[in-house]
Amino acid sequence: MPILALIIIGAAAGFLATRIMKVTTDVPTTIAIGIGGALIGGMTLRFVMMLTGWAAGFIGAVLGAMILIWLWRSYFR
Template sequence: MPILALIVIGAAAGFLATRIMKVNTDVPTTVAIGVGGALIGGLTLRFLMMLTGWAAGFIGAILGAMLLIWVWKTYVK
């Protein structure tokens, strides 16, 4: 069940992050960005997530996805 939650939260976070950062990507890339961001955000905000629950995890996923987009735009393209 946690993997399914990670995919769902990651997909939503990826969608929001790509819209905030104004990046046009296809659906698999958006989901991959979101899941990667959820992993980054979940690991870095683990303590905060224990205190506040899924809301902090979702915010961390969005921030992590935005970080991945920034790194991708800065160093890959």
């Protein structure tokens, strides 16, 4: 996945995940959460469900970002 696409998908996924989880963060943190979620969730979905394409990457990015937010809330606050 090209870097620019990862940043765009990560930013959108981070924004969506922070709104779903009701977390208020600044823009760089939202993008970082989304990119981290894209890496975690995209890999997980591709390995577990054998899905490919942009839709699986976006869904995985949102789920991964939500997992990162949950971990951050649970263990680092």
